[in-house]
Amino acid sequence: MRTNEDNHKEGMSLIVKTITRLSVGLILLYGIYIVLHGHLSPGGGFAGGVIVALSFVHLVLAFGKRQAFRTLSESGTASLESLGGVLFLTIALAGFSGGYFFTNVLPNGEPYALLSAGTIPLSNIAICLKVAGGLFAIFIALVLLNPESEQGS
Amino acid sequence: MIALYAILVVMIIGAIIAIEARDLLSAVIAVGTVGLGISLVALVAKAPDVAITQLVVEIISVVILIRATIRIGLPRSTHGSKPLLGVVALVFGITVLVIGAMAFAEIPPLGAPHMRVSETYVAEGLEGTGAVNIVTAILLDFRGYDTLGEATVLFAAAMGVLAVARPAGRRKTETEPNHANK
Amino acid sequence: MTPPSYIMPLCVALPLGGAFVTALLGRRFPALAPLLGTVASALLLAISLLSVKVLLQHGVLVYTVGGWPPPVGISMVLDGLTAFMLVTVNLVAFLVVIFCLDYVNQFTARSSFYVLFLLMVTGMNGVIVTGDLFNLFVFLEVAAVASYGLVAFGMEKHALEAAFKYAVMGSVGSLCILLGIAMLYATTSTLNMADMARVLAMNEPGALTAFVTVLFLMGFGMKGAVVPFHAWLPDAHSSAPAPISAMLSGVLIKALGVYALCRVTFNILGASPRILGVLLFIGALSMVAGVFLAIGQWDLKRLLAYHSISQIGYVILGIGLGTPLGIMGGLFHLFNHSLFKSLLFLDSGVIEYATGTRDLKEMGGLRAKLPVTGATTLAASMSIAGIPPFNGFWSKLLIIVAAIQAERYGYAFWAVLASILTLASFMKVMRYTFFGQLNTRWNSVTETSFFMKLSLVALAVLCVLGGLLLLPQAREAFLGLASEAITNGTEYVKMAITQAR
Amino acid sequence: MIAYMLCLVLFCLGVYGALAKRNVIKIVLSLAIAECAVNLMFILIAYRVHGSAPILQRGTEGGAPVMVDPLPHALVLTAIVIGLATTALMVALAMRIYQQYGTYDISEIRELKG
Numbered sequence: 001m002r003t004n005e006d007n008h009k010e011g012m013s014l015i016v017k018t019i020t021r022l023s024v025g026l027i028l029l030y031g032i033y034i035v036l037h038g039h040l041s042p043g044g045g046f047a048g049g050v051i052v053a054l055s056f057v058h059l060v061l062a063f064g065k066r067q068a069f070r071t072l073s074e075s076g077t078a079s080l081e082s083l084g085g086v087l088f089l090t091i092a093l094a095g096f097s098g099g100y101f102f103t104n105v106l107p108n109g110e111p112y113a114l115l116s117a118g119t120i121p122l123s124n125i126a127i128c129l130k131v132a133g134g135l136f137a138i139f140i141a142l143v144l145l146n147p148e149s150e151q152g153s
Numbered sequence: 154m155i156a157l158y159a160i161l162v163v164m165i166i167g168a169i170i171a172i173e174a175r176d177l178l179s180a181v182i183a184v185g186t187v188g189l190g191i192s193l194v195a196l197v198a199k200a201p202d203v204a205i206t207q208l209v210v211e212i213i214s215v216v217i218l219i220r221a222t223i224r225i226g227l228p229r230s231t232h233g234s235k236p237l238l239g240v241v242a243l244v245f246g247i248t249v250l251v252i253g254a255m256a257f258a259e260i261p262p263l264g265a266p267h268m269r270v271s272e273t274y275v276a277e278g279l280e281g282t283g284a285v286n287i288v289t290a291i292l293l294d295f296r297g298y299d300t301l302g303e304a305t306v307l308f309a310a311a312m313g314v315l316a317v318a319r320p321a322g323r324r325k326t327e328t329e330p331n332h333a334n335k
Numbered sequence: 336m337t338p339p340s341y342i343m344p345l346c347v348a349l350p351l352g353g354a355f356v357t358a359l360l361g362r363r364f365p366a367l368a369p370l371l372g373t374v375a376s377a378l379l380l381a382i383s384l385l386s387v388k389v390l391l392q393h394g395v396l397v398y399t400v401g402g403w404p405p406p407v408g409i410s411m412v413l414d415g416l417t418a419f420m421l422v423t424v425n426l427v428a429f430l431v432v433i434f435c436l437d438y439v440n441q442f443t444a445r446s447s448f449y450v451l452f453l454l455m456v457t458g459m460n461g462v463i464v465t466g467d468l469f470n471l472f473v474f475l476e477v478a479a480v481a482s483y484g485l486v487a488f489g490m491e492k493h494a495l496e497a498a499f500k501y502a503v504m505g506s507v508g509s510l511c512i513l514l515g516i517a518m519l520y521a522t523t524s525t526l527n528m529a530d531m532a533r534v535l536a537m538n539e540p541g542a543l544t545a546f547v548t549v550l551f552l553m554g555f556g557m558k559g560a561v562v563p564f565h566a567w568l569p570d571a572h573s574s575a576p577a578p579i580s581a582m583l584s585g586v587l588i589k590a591l592g593v594y595a596l597c598r599v600t601f602n603i604l605g606a607s608p609r610i611l612g613v614l615l616f617i618g619a620l621s622m623v624a625g626v627f628l629a630i631g632q633w634d635l636k637r638l639l640a641y642h643s644i645s646q647i648g649y650v651i652l653g654i655g656l657g658t659p660l661g662i663m664g665g666l667f668h669l670f671n672h673s674l675f676k677s678l679l680f681l682d683s684g685v686i687e688y689a690t691g692t693r694d695l696k697e698m699g700g701l702r703a704k705l706p707v708t709g710a711t712t713l714a715a716s717m718s719i720a721g722i723p724p725f726n727g728f729w730s731k732l733l734i735i736v737a738a739i740q741a742e743r744y745g746y747a748f749w750a751v752l753a754s755i756l757t758l759a760s761f762m763k764v765m766r767y768t769f770f771g772q773l774n775t776r777w778n779s780v781t782e783t784s785f786f787m788k789l790s791l792v793a794l795a796v797l798c799v800l801g802g803l804l805l806l807p808q809a810r811e812a813f814l815g816l817a818s819e820a821i822t823n824g825t826e827y828v829k830m831a832i833t834q835a836r
Numbered sequence: 837m838i839a840y841m842l843c844l845v846l847f848c849l850g851v852y853g854a855l856a857k858r859n860v861i862k863i864v865l866s867l868a869i870a871e872c873a874v875n876l877m878f879i880l881i882a883y884r885v886h887g888s889a890p891i892l893q894r895g896t897e898g899g900a901p902v903m904v905d906p907l908p909h910a911l912v913l914t915a916i917v918i919g920l921a922t923t924a925l926m927v928a929l930a931m932r933i934y935q936q937y938g939t940y941d942i943s944e945i946r947e948l949k950g
Contacts, residue, residue: 034205039284042201042891044292045300046917050209057216078315082358085308089352092301095401101344102297102401108283112894120284120293123300130304131917134311135213138924141318142220142931161842161876168846168869172853177861184865187846191872191879198883199904201891203912207875210920214868221927222861235943239856246848252549253844255542260521263839264885266905269524270406275903277407279892287890287903291910298400298409302461302473303914305351306480309454310921312358313484314928316447317498323441323489469911476918483925492936499860499929506867506922507854510874513915514847517877520908 011064020062027055038124040112045124049131056136065143077137084129091119091126157197164190177222185215202288339389340396342382343411346421346460350375354453361446368446369436375453376429379460383421390418391812397466405527412466415816420463420594423670424586427677428456431578434681434790438578438688448488454481455582459590468516469526472509475558475591479505482587486575497570504567508557515550518543532603540607548610551599559592561651562621565644572640573693577684580636584643585677589669593650601821606657614655619749622648626756635683635693638764639676642719645753646672652750653734654821656741663818664733671718671726671801678715678794682708685787686768689780695764700773704780707788709769711795716765718798720758726801839880846873860930860940864923871919875912882908
């Protein structure tokens with residue numbers, strides 16, 4: 001993330017930016033950990049998805065609006081979200097092959113292993129995509145909606 | 154158990170501050186305390202999944218709420234309330250409290266839920282779904298259909314916000330509704 | 336052949352898949368959104384008609400989602416009431432989508448209009464099909480959140496304000512419902528409606544049932560816009576885009592409000608005389624208050640919105656009588672009302688689209704310029720006022736006869752009075768909009784485009800043919816099974832449980 | 837019993853704030869409080885005196901362990917995200933209303949009359 005001159009006045013002070021550069025990666029990693037271990041430890045698709053969205057929000061708050069579009073444009077987040085939705089729906093429809101709508105078609109695997117519990121890890125990932133995309137799209141839309149302009153265009 | 158009551162009292166005080174505070178920003182922060190109080194209660198009541206999700210969701214909702222209050226050039230103080238609706242809300246509150254008190258006598262006391270259906274989740278959880286975390290097993294396998302509906306609610310809200318945040322609703326140029334009629 | 340019970344998850348998965356794909360590809364292929372919306376709602380209409388046939392062949396069907404038997408997993412139940420509501424909702428949704436093909440051109444971001452519309456249909460189908468109480472709440476929220484976005488789609492000042500007030504009232508209602516579900520779970524420790532009814536039937540109703548009934552009446556009353564909680568309806572309807580207010584008052588307040596109220600009071604809590612008395616009172620109150628509020632209105636859409644409240648009062652009055660004839664009359668009126676009320680709202684949309692105003696005083700003599708709209712509005716006004724050949728007359732007649740049979744003369748009198756006032760109010764509407772001399776401002780107005788006329792004429796024909804549903808074999812297949820599903824109340828339990836084993 | 841009553845008091849506070857307050861953001865805040873109260877009710881219903889967290893430990897493979905009721909936890913997770921979705925939508929509407937009307941006071945936002 002090279003920061004050129006004009007970028008400095010956007011977003012918060014320099015100290016916050018350097019701290020953010022360090023912490024964003026950690027938050028993102030923590031969110032992905034929560035999602036992948038959803039069926040073993042507390043948390044899951046929702047909590048992990050929100051943490052991943054928070055890491056993007058953290059980035060936008062620290063570096064200002066223009067930076068937001070360089071990371072993920074608004075239509076990008078919306079399509080990420082609907083991609084997560086389509087993935088989750090296909091997992092559900094795949095359940096049809098196993099008899100009913102939501103059956104867990106993949107083998108359960110032996111317990112306590114990372115790749116156990118059939119489709120649950122896949123659903124967790126799909127939900128994480130959806131929640132992260134959705135919340136970041138909401139945040140981007142709210143950032144764009146600058147309330148200062150008195151008369152709506 | 155005392156910790157549970159202490160947190161509840163703190164949350165009620167936080168709620169009163171949030172509703173009655175004159176300064177909008179302090180009201181938003183008071184709601185933050187109520188939300189974090191819930192994740193503390195969830196920890197006390199042995200619900201780690203709920204605690205982590207509530208904590209994180211509270212953070213993002215406080216960020217969104219502050220986004221709505223900070224950048225606006227309005228005087229931060231808010232004045233007054235609608236007296237008539239206030240009376241209606243008070244009457245509603247009193248009736249709910251009174252009937253609720255009677256109803257609470259009939260539901261099982263705190264700490265002794267009769268878990269008729271949940272026993273099957275606890276017993277069958279591991280071999281039925283292979284997931285160690287029973288709550289995730291319920292959320293994604295036993296009652297996965299709920300979570301599909303749930304993800305759709307978030308999707309609908311995101312679409313709603315994108316629809317509301319667009320600059321103009323109707324096309325000014327193409328159709329001038331009153332006479333030119335495509 | 337094995338009963339095709341997989342049609343129930345299709346009712347939800349189809350529009351949901353359509354919504355996701357439209358959102359994914361909507362921006363790159365603008366023509367995809369209307370196409371997918373029409374195809375999805377056409378298929379849904381076919382599926383709901385198929386479900387009536389399947390119901391006749393195989394009786395009540397239970398579909399266990401995920402393969403888990405009912406108390407553990409979520410189950411979907413197809414009984415008379417479900418098939419009836421599916422047909423009502425998807426019929427109106429299909430005709431409104433056809434109307435939208437041209438109406439939506441005036442909006443920006445058309446693809447998100449269709450996404451939100453499909454999500455609202457998903458939510459309603461989810462509420463109708465499910466046999467699980469918390470699942471009903473989740474899909475109720477899906478439909479509600481989608482409709483908040485749609486009400487504010489026009490982005491004018493009053494549309495935003497109406498959407499906000501609707502969202503606040505809707506959220507308070509949803510929270511009351513959720514609290515009620517929490518209390519029910521605490522005692523019965525299950526979420527399946529049939530299982531819950533079985534446990535509740537064991538111990539006699541005490542303070543808890545009263546508390547839960549009050550909460551559900553408030554929550555579903557707010558969703559169904561009955562009188563104490565109707566404040567949001569006139570604002571939301573007059574500022575929402577016309578097809579959306581047609582869907583809102585045509586089917587949304589019925590699927591989310593009246594259907595859910597029936598399902599909860601009759602199938603879970605068991606319709607005790609006290610609850611029926613409360614329903615009767617609320618129904619009569621809504622019926623009369625709605626008409627009186629509507630008389631003084633000059634804004635066409637607000638007038639129609641207040642009439643929606645009074646017609647919902649008719650439906651609840653019919654169902655509150657508790658007698659089989661009363662319930663059949665109430666359900667029949669629900670079906671008719673969704674037809675002629677959505678037709679009236681679509682007509683008001685055409686008038687507003689053509690003339691740009693909703694004020695009755697400024698209109699006049701549009702009959703010359705908008706012949707098709709005039710004819711269809713005439714048909715709809717006749718059927719809402721209860722003039723014999725049209726469908727409104729038959730259902731109001733059933734309700735009034737049932738009220739007299741049940742010795743509720745007071746309510747029967749109020750029903751007749753409200754019907755007369757409705758007739759007066761709609762004569763005023765016809766007089767000011769279509770008859771009388773043509774207001775010079777509108778002589779350049781031309782008739783609407785093809786798709787709008789198609790859906791208007793289709794709805795008008797259905798209004799006229801609605802009375803045929805009372806013929807013996809049609810009545811048994813469609814209305815009889817629906818009212819049977821309500822009258823035998825908690826026996827619904829035996830079917831739902833035994834079927835699933 | 838007392839915990840349930842405190843939770844109900846919180847719920848009534850939230851609904852009072854939503855109906856009685858004039859500031860649009862205050863209304864959204866009060867609804868968030870009421871929604872928190874209902875989630876709290878679910879957690880309290882699920883509490884079991886000697887129950888452990890609903891996650892199977894590696895060691896205890898014996899009889900079914902004494903656990904807290906896991907079903908309300910799943911319901912609360914769903915209710916929390918529904919609450920977040922409605923709050924986000926209402927905040928977006930509130931900001932748009934501020935843009936059009938220039939005020940957050942709902943009694944001044946009186947475009948719809950009659």
